Amino acid sequence: MTFKIICELDYTATAPLTFLLNIRAQKNSRQRIVDETFHLTPSMPHVEHTDHVTGNRFDQITAQIPGLYHIRYEATVENSPELVYRHNLADTEVHEFPLEVLSCLYASRYCQSDRLGNLAAQQFGDCETPLDRVLAVIKWIEEHISYVSGSTDASTSAVDSLVERRGVCRDFAHLGIAMCRAMNIPARYFTAYAHELNPPDFHACFETWIGGRWLLWDATGLASPDGVVHIGTGRDAAEVSVCTSFGNLQLDRQNVSCEALDKDYRKLTVEELQRVFICHT
Amino acid sequence: MTFKIICELDYTATAPLTFLLNIRAQKNSRQRIVDETFHLTPSMPHVEHTDHVTGNRFDQITAQIPGLYHIRYEATVENSPELVYRHNLADTEVHEFPLEVLSCLYASRYCQSDRLGNLAAQQFGDCETPLDRVLAVIKWIEEHISYVSGSTDASTSAVDSLVERRGVCRDFAHLGIAMCRAMNIPARYFTAYAHELNPPDFHACFETWIGGRWLLWDATGLASPDGVVHIGTGRDAAEVSVCTSFGNLQLDRQNVSCEALDKDYRKLTVEELQRVFICHT
Amino acid sequence: MTFKIICELDYTATAPLTFLLNIRAQKNSRQRIVDETFHLTPSMPHVEHTDHVTGNRFDQITAQIPGLYHIRYEATVENSPELVYRHNLADTEVHEFPLEVLSCLYASRYCQSDRLGNLAAQQFGDCETPLDRVLAVIKWIEEHISYVSGSTDASTSAVDSLVERRGVCRDFAHLGIAMCRAMNIPARYFTAYAHELNPPDFHACFETWIGGRWLLWDATGLASPDGVVHIGTGRDAAEVSVCTSFGNLQLDRQNVSCEALDKDYRKLTVEELQRVFICHT
């Protein structure tokens, strides 16, 4: 599927500073950039980097003078995620995890998986396979956590969402990651543009490593795993901010949109998502 | 029922200090002190106080010289708790709560009931009456929280126990209190000696105000609500320490026992505790 | 001094419910209500209560029908706080604290004094008297905590403010209380109307029990302890909400004002507040 994405950001810098944006679509075998433009106004020193481990693409901008900065990024992106079925998934024992995958088992700033071992065992211990555990986690989150805009902030963690039973996409992802890691299922955070996301915003999902693949999950149900354009991968939100600033930078306005260019595109249904799984990496 | 209680405490004071002990059995219409002795060795200035609101009895001790202090408290206590049945409980609307009971609706140091509204509504919202909600809370705790000695400490809160799914009697009580308050059921902490508690220790339960009475609950199942000798009442453990010291006091040894003198005494069964409820106040 | 206070609250009730307001000025030997009016529109069953321990006055309102409710409370209040000087303060040893004062030594929901013992000893351990410790706490808070509107919420605790170094009046009070209790100085929360408070709002301060009196402190510096009209007393914000609702009640608008009727009234200066202390109780 081909998607058109637009991202507009307006910032105010009160003093000179450097900041990094992570808003470009990833480039990999499953996600091809057909075209893209990146405009920074006023024009400033600007370097593009790619982190070769995560695939995250950064625009490092030096705002030499205080004032208003406007960024506009547009791209046409063609995705060809792999559709994976239960029978495709290898039975992988823990001792077969590659080392880079093992690092996604550790607790992180917003995912206190080290505290959730007993809860996960109680809740999901009956499940037979890692895939069933993840499906059960998604189902539990859908049934117990309410999506409430503005109910959380940048310091909210998975444990907070578990206790207060509400959050936004960022929190749904953190809770899914924490519960999966608590059951020794490697999991990581995935930021994206999502087709017709409502309200329009950057989106957060999570991937779990099962049977040799990273499968993508959206615990909010607001997007279809096959209807997203991948931006960033990290252990959790601490590692994949849209903007990391070294100095005071104030976000004045943010406008994000993503649309499938194919008019026939439709989101996968809840039932389909029990049988087909999406691999973006 | 009549109980024999013994409490022995050995402390080391490294410098002169004052400390308060809350270890004596309460005296009220339902709990009569047949006899009691309190020995402090070496002998020191020592004043007894009773808090007329809570009934808590304090021994205020001034250790004028550093060294070892030994306290031995023994008492024979006759309890006549009220056995209450469902049909005895009045239907009391919130606006009929006396003011002193309303104060047991507030969140406290270890009971973050303000954070548990959504969870309690999800878990127990189907229950028809306050009594049924409390019975459901007790059942949920029994099914989900493991009693694990040494798994918690003085800073553990109800939210910690909820997340980590384990604790000791103190934590079971805090979680019960927090969940009840989150549903507007006044609840408070109750410390006691408990018949043949294993391991022997001070015990913590909680009371809820339902239909005009404070009913006693033990979410650990280790004691029967009719087999306890009441020591202290407070909002949570922060308010009813065995020992509050104003200076450094180290507990070296603690020995507590409680036995029903009536050989026929037996604990109420789990089934009986669904039908008969105990009022100690 | 005589003050004119006005409080207007607009609520929306989506279903019938009961709620309690704590907005009336206290009546005691130091605070005389010259006149007051309380209007509830539409008119509903409404009972006034006074908690005789704290002096808090509650209006218990039953909203029998869903809809908009408007409350307007006006009063003229004459305060005669005691001006206290260092030499007036008795040297009171901990063992001389009355029991009701001891209860203000315990940790509470937002004041985790049990965790701050080492910090308080390090920071304020050199101070000679309890009064000096409190003055040092106020000074430390003024120097280290920034008043930032909107930076906190109803779940923010003293420890959060200590770590993040910012808050609003509620948080300044909680941090002051927690640090004082950590040094065995009884402390409690004090809600009030405050002369020309900017931005206009209910105000939160704290009292400490020193030398036989409860002295009032405002760690924000936004109000003068002699320029407030006392509403509520409690261990912390959990116990003195403006509104405690048993059901869903949404605050749509709040308008609060307080003015000294005496045109010559001026706030005490920072220097004066090092030498004269205010007792409101």
Added chain:
Amino acid sequence: MTFKIICELDYTATAPLTFLLNIRAQKNSRQRIVDETFHLTPSMPHVEHTDHVTGNRFDQITAQIPGLYHIRYEATVENSPELVYRHNLADTEVHEFPLEVLSCLYASRYCQSDRLGNLAAQQFGDCETPLDRVLAVIKWIEEHISYVSGSTDASTSAVDSLVERRGVCRDFAHLGIAMCRAMNIPARYFTAYAHELNPPDFHACFETWIGGRWLLWDATGLASPDGVVHIGTGRDAAEVSVCTSFGNLQLDRQNVSCEALDKDYRKLTVEELQRVFICHT
């Protein structure tokens, strides 16, 4: 310097499981393994891995039968850390940080640097260079945090240590890392064997990236940065456990020692550590 290290671990496995040990000394240009032996009793399937990004060496052990397992690792390791002086350190602006270093700016499970911005600016904002900020952080920690064995556990975070003012080496390192990251100084966790550490144990320090190098710091003062044998690097303790087990594994006994073979070896003094800095990577 050449060090002799010994590590003995006794575990009980109650069921078959896989576990990973991270106890071997790293091999790199500054740390040469002269000889090493690794014995596992009883003998079991056992694979050695090296994470090429971090240099961490893992022994992946499959315990096929329940029972007691004994591991003994011995090695002679020759270290040649670089001694770095203030004038050697380049002035590196944030925008010059390599991407892999930027990842050490993010908050992590035990290092909530995102919460410490105001505190770090207040405390260390006057320092002129990143090096001075780190020296000031080390000094602040030494002056304010007490080393108290057993005072913390695996869930203790930097914020906890900041509030309670005590911890062990793990906590000193986490607090140092969190404060540095809060000032945009990349920092990471460093596990090691340390010469004559008392009490004998694995040791935790931290590195900061300054002027093109990773400099090593020990905020406890218990080891000299030039007297350690490097084991693991990670963002914090969550990523460099001695043992990561996929199943229940109980540590029964741990014995660790490290000695400099050169009899003339002496630890750097506090004064020397203000002028010479150690680079292990």
